[in-house]
Amino acid sequence: MDIAKKCSCGHSIGDPLIVAKTRYTKKGYVLLSMGFSARPTEVVFQCQQCKEIISSSTEEIIIEKYRYNSDIIN
Numbered sequence: 392m393d394i395a396k397k398c399s400c401g402h403s404i405g406d407p408l409i410v411a412k413t414r415y416t417k418k419g420y421v422l423l424s425m426g427f428s429a430r431p432t433e434v435v436f437q438c439q440q441c442k443e444i445i446s447s448s449t450e451e452i453i454i455e456k457y458r459y460n461s462d463i464i465n
């Protein structure tokens with residue numbers, strides 16, 4: 392992932408406005424909605440101001456780092 396990339400309002404990873412969110416498969420969302428756990432397929436980094444997604448990762452280590460303490464993005 393490109394950690395130097397900036398969103399349209401000028402924020403990059405490491406800025407408090409850039410928040411990691413997890414994304415799931417359709418089946419994953421269904422499992423979560425029923426109260427089961429599921430593993431995210433992707434972590435995205437989104438600016439909370441302009442809502443732009445500046446980076447994403449499907450790396451195991453990144454997914455494990457964020458899967459339990461991130462909001463879910465649809």
Ligand SMILES: [Zn+2]
Nearest residue numbers: 398400438441
């Ligand atoms: Zn922004």
